[in-house]
Amino acid sequence: MIKKIQISNFTSIKSQVLPDESSNLLELPDGLFIIRGPNSTGKTNLVKAILWVIWGGIKGKNQCGIIDESNDRIIRMIGNESSNANKCSINFDFEINNQRYNILRTKTRGNTTKVVLNRIEEDSLIDPLTGFDKTCDKLKEIFNCSSKDIINTFYVRQGEVDYLATRTPTELRTHFEMLFKLKEFTNEIKESLNKKIKESSSEVKKLENEKNEIIQQQQKLDYIKNQKLEDENKLKNISLKFDKIEKSLNTYPNLNDIKFYKETLEKNEKIEIKLENLEYVLDIRKKEIQDNQTDIEEKNKEIKEILTKINENEKLIKSFPKLSVIRTLNDEAQSINILSKSFKNNLIELRKDLQKDLKIEKIEKLDLIIKQIKEEKIKDEKNKEILENNFKTLEKEKLIIIEKTSKLDALIDDLEQKIKLLSEKNECPTCLTPFQHEKHKVQVLNRIKMTIENYKNESEELENLKKNFDKDIAQAEKSLNENENKLKLSNDFLSKFDIISKSNKEIKQKKQIFNQLLAQLEVKTLDDFLSRFEISNLDELLIKIEKVQQKKQHLTDNLNKIKKEIENIEIKSIESRKKVDELNKQIKELNKLKIEIEKRLNNLNLKLNIEELKSFLKNYDVESLSELSEKIIIQKNERDNLNKNIQELKENLDKLLKSINDIEDNVKKLDQIKYEISEKEKIINHLDIIRMQYLDKFISQEVIQNKLFQSIKQEVSNYLLKFSDGQYSFKEIKIARQKGIEFELHDNFDNIDKTMDLLSGGDKAIFGLALRIGLSNLMARIRPFKTSETKPINFNILILDEPLSNIDEVRRRMVIKHLKEDKSFTQIFLITHTPETDDEKFNHKIFVSKTREQGSKYKLFPSILIKNE
Numbered sequence: 001m002i003k004k005i006q007i008s009n010f011t012s013i014k015s016q017v018l019p020d021e022s023s024n025l026l027e028l029p030d031g032l033f034i035i036r037g038p039n040s041t042g043k044t045n046l047v048k049a050i051l052w053v054i055w056g057g058i059k060g061k062n063q064c065g066i067i068d069e070s071n072d073r074i075i076r077m078i079g080n081e082s083s084n085a086n087k088c089s090i091n092f093d094f095e096i097n098n099q100r101y102n103i104l105r106t107k108t109r110g111n112t113t114k115v116v117l118n119r120i121e122e123d124s125l126i127d128p129l130t131g132f133d134k135t136c137d138k139l140k141e142i143f144n145c146s147s148k149d150i151i152n153t154f155y156v157r158q159g160e161v162d163y164l165a166t167r168t169p170t171e172l173r174t175h176f177e178m179l180f181k182l183k184e185f186t187n188e189i190k191e192s193l194n195k196k197i198k199e200s201s202s203e204v205k206k207l208e209n210e211k212n213e214i215i216q217q218q219q220k221l222d223y224i225k226n227q228k229l230e231d232e233n234k235l236k237n238i239s240l241k242f243d244k245i246e247k248s249l250n251t252y253p254n255l256n257d258i259k260f261y262k263e264t265l266e267k268n269e270k271i272e273i274k275l276e277n278l279e280y281v282l283d284i285r286k287k288e289i290q291d292n293q294t295d296i297e298e299k300n301k302e303i304k305e306i307l308t309k310i311n312e313n314e315k316l317i318k319s320f321p322k323l324s325v326i327r328t329l330n331d332e333a334q335s336i337n338i339l340s341k342s343f344k345n346n347l348i349e350l351r352k353d354l355q356k357d358l359k360i361e362k363i364e365k366l367d368l369i370i371k372q373i374k375e376e377k378i379k380d381e382k383n384k385e386i387l388e389n390n391f392k393t394l395e396k397e398k399l400i401i402i403e404k405t406s407k408l409d410a411l412i413d414d415l416e417q418k419i420k421l422l423s424e425k426n427e428c429p430t431c432l433t434p435f436q437h438e439k440h441k442v443q444v445l446n447r448i449k450m451t452i453e454n455y456k457n458e459s460e461e462l463e464n465l466k467k468n469f470d471k472d473i474a475q476a477e478k479s480l481n482e483n484e485n486k487l488k489l490s491n492d493f494l495s496k497f498d499i500i501s502k503s504n505k506e507i508k509q510k511k512q513i514f515n516q517l518l519a520q521l522e523v524k525t526l527d528d529f530l531s532r533f534e535i536s537n538l539d540e541l542l543i544k545i546e547k548v549q550q551k552k553q554h555l556t557d558n559l560n561k562i563k564k565e566i567e568n569i570e571i572k573s574i575e576s577r578k579k580v581d582e583l584n585k586q587i588k589e590l591n592k593l594k595i596e597i598e599k600r601l602n603n604l605n606l607k608l609n610i611e612e613l614k615s616f617l618k619n620y621d622v623e624s625l626s627e628l629s630e631k632i633i634i635q636k637n638e639r640d641n642l643n644k645n646i647q648e649l650k651e652n653l654d655k656l657l658k659s660i661n662d663i664e665d666n667v668k669k670l671d672q673i674k675y676e677i678s679e680k681e682k683i684i685n686h687l688d689i690i691r692m693q694y695l696d697k698f699i700s701q702e703v704i705q706n707k708l709f710q711s712i713k714q715e716v717s718n719y720l721l722k723f724s725d726g727q728y729s730f731k732e733i734k735i736a737r738q739k740g741i742e743f744e745l746h747d748n749f750d751n752i753d754k755t756m757d758l759l760s761g762g763d764k765a766i767f768g769l770a771l772r773i774g775l776s777n778l779m780a781r782i783r784p785f786k787t788s789e790t791k792p793i794n795f796n797i798l799i800l801d802e803p804l805s806n807i808d809e810v811r812r813r814m815v816i817k818h819l820k821e822d823k824s825f826t827q828i829f830l831i832t833h834t835p836e837t838d839d840e841k842f843n844h845k846i847f848v849s850k851t852r853e854q855g856s857k858y859k860l861f862p863s864i865l866i867k868n869e
Contacts, residue, residue, distance in 0.1 A: 001094050002028050002093075004017075004027050005053070006090065008087075010088045010090060013049065013076070016856070020860060031863065032819050033846055034844070036847055041848045046848070046856075051150070058070075066150070078852060087106060090104075097794065099119065113132065116130050117135045153772070155801075215670075224656055241642055245642065261608065262629065275591070285580045285583065288576045296569055313552040320545050326545065327542065333514060335510055377490040384483045391480060398470070405466070412456065418448060419448055422448075712775065718774070723811060729745065762807055764806075776798055796824075799828075843863060845860075
């Protein structure tokens with residue numbers, strides 16, 4: 001069942017995988033596993049890990065869990081809080097009924113446990129299910145049991161092996177009722193009886209209702225017979241009326257023929273009206289075609305007139321020069337005019353500036369003046385460089401004087417400080433040696449004052465020198481500014497002269513282009529060109545050309561418009577001709593149809609014997625075919641209503657007859673129903689007596705004593721004989737004097753019967769172990785009756801935690817031997833630290849050790865038989 005388990009930080013276990021690599025196994029084998037190791041190494045923790053990963057902690061409405069996980073106690077702790085694990089997890093593979101599953105359960109400190117259950121198919125995890133309650137319900141479905149069933153049967157905890165052997169009779173009865181769910185079974189039977197009583201009561205009520213209904217029907221029987229007689233008389237009278245109307249209708253023509261005759265006349269009238277309308281529309285369409293042809297002829301005359309005018313305009317346009325040439329000539333003339341005015345203005349401004357700024361009285365040759373300005377500019381630029389160097393030199397020398405003055409001021413301050421110190425203390429301010437004589441002190445003081453005076457004189461001379469330098473720097477700065485202003489004026493004049501020169505050059509280029517254009521027009525001057533077209537300027541010529549072109553465009557637009565109108569008229573004419581053809585076709589078809597309708601009317605006249613319509617209508621006392629049809633319909637409706645009444649009366653008579661027969665048949669059943677009610681009430685009373693008085697006694701006698709006790713005795717005897725090496729057999733389970741049950745064994749060695757109070761501690765342990773294993777085996781196939789459904793428990797693992805501590809060595813060997821041979825369980829885990837020497841080749845062994853660093857470690861030694869395989 002258990003295939004693989006991987007544990008991390010669970011209780012004392014730091015990290016463990018079973019089977020591990022050293023065992024050379026891919027999964028845990030079936031058979032007996034003996035778990036050995038010193039005390040407190042964590043043998044039981046391996047079992048707790050299996051139970052926790054399957055069922056989880058103790059919580060939830062359905063009480064699914066087994067292991068207490070409160071206060072994070074299942075997460076590994078080693079005393080040092082900083083080294084404690086933050087999370088524990090167990091990954092677990094198991095197999096039930098050839099289906100493999102995987103459970104991953106994790107717990108983080110301070111948080112709830114998380115669990116994921118998967119199916120395993122071809123080494124892949126599928127159909128994941130999460131959540132404590134959902135996985136719990138699914139596991140109950142897989143194992144067909146709850147965690148409580150596991151605790152009470154398949155898991156024998158330490159110190160519990162002789163638990164059942166030492167219970168009182170009352171406690172034993174309570175335990176068996178809980179273990180085999182006898183109270184639930186009793187309640188289930190009671191529920192079944194209640195359901196049966198309820199069903200029978202419902203049937204009695206149904207029969208009573210049926211009986212009462214028959215009695216009521218019996219009371220109505222005379223009324224129904226009288227109703228039947230009345231309906232038969234009505235039927236006779238209505239049938240007479242029906243025959244009279246039927247005879248009258250036979251004298252009238254067929255209604256369909258009248259309708260058809262009327263429809264044919266109406267169709268003929270409609271066709272005549274339609275023909276009139278179509279011929280009227282046809283005349284309109286023909287007139288439209290004639291009008292359109294007249295319009296087209298008039299439009300063609302307009303086109304000829306417009307084309308004549310367009311040709312005249314084109315001849316006039318060809319007599320003019322190209323419009324692009326005229327526009328270019330006009331643009332160049334205007335550009336020359338603007339540039340000439342600008343040139344004159346700039347030249348006047350330049351002359352004024354020369355007279356004002358350079359004080360030049362007479363300006364005759366501008367080129368010589370500009371040459372002179374350029375020469376002066378070169379001199380001024382060289383002078384500027386000299387002035388700038390001189391200014392920088394003066395600034396540097398001034399800075400040197402300022403530095404010297406600052407040093408002298410610092411020395412004076414230091415010496416004055418020494419004089420102050422000399423006045424306050426009687427020691428040399430330089431070497432700090434005390435003066436021996438006042439005379440010596442006065443000498444030092446005079447010497448310092450003289451030095452201060454020399455420094456002050458030198459500082460005063462430097463200050464005077466600095467003032468002279470300030471004057472020289474100011475003069476140099478003034479000369480430099482004057483030089484820069486003069487250079488600026490020179491640059492400004494030269495820049496203005498450059499603009500004037502470029503403007504003059506551009507004017508010359510424009511005049512050259514202008515003359516080339518005049519040459520293209522075959523004239524020498526602009527005036528010659530203007531006189532040719534009798535205009536005063538080029539703008540006037542441009543306006544004249546544009547007007548001629550606009551007139552031509554207007555004529556062209558009108559021409560296109562008229563052509564489009566002719567096109568539209570022709571389209572309309574084509575459509576009108578098509579409609580004329582369609583109208584002629586429709587008129588032809590209608591005339592054909594009119595001939596057919598007239599033939600049809602002649603045939604109908606012969607059929608209905610109509611020579612003249614008015615005379616025909618007068619025979620039936622009507623004025624129109626519609627009135628005749630209506631008269632026939634009225635009589636037909638009356639006949640149909642009478643026929644309907646006849647059918648309804650016949651159906652009602654059939655129903656009344658059936659009701660009379662049914663009531664008479666039901667009256668015959670009345671005695672049988674009364675008898676069935678009586679029998680059902682007897683059954684209800686009988687079931688009620690069983691439920692209230694005999695059920696508990698029946699369960700106790702039949703289920704517990706006759707079936708359950710015998711099954712337990714049979715199952716446990718086998719284990720007891722083997723574990724006790726043949727000394728004890730299970731004689732019986734019997735009802736105790738006080739309320740409860742007790743066990744009785746037979747000692748085969750002493751040949752006497754013994755109850756529990758006569759057994760030694762070791763005997764009780766052997767019997768308790770056999771009882772627990774036998775009950776575990778029995779739980780998988782027990783059922784109260786032969787007809788009850790078998791619900792086998794799929795948890796085929798037995799866990800025994802140190803059950804051998806109170807058993808002697810010989811019996812321990814017998815227990816281990818027979819547990820190995822037992823095939824009732826897929827896997828048995830036996831925890832022990834007793835020194836049995838059972839042959840290891842028949843058993844799997846798990847040795848447990850523990851260290852502070854690694855925690856509990858489990859070393860698997862598979863059976864030698866497995867290794868050889």
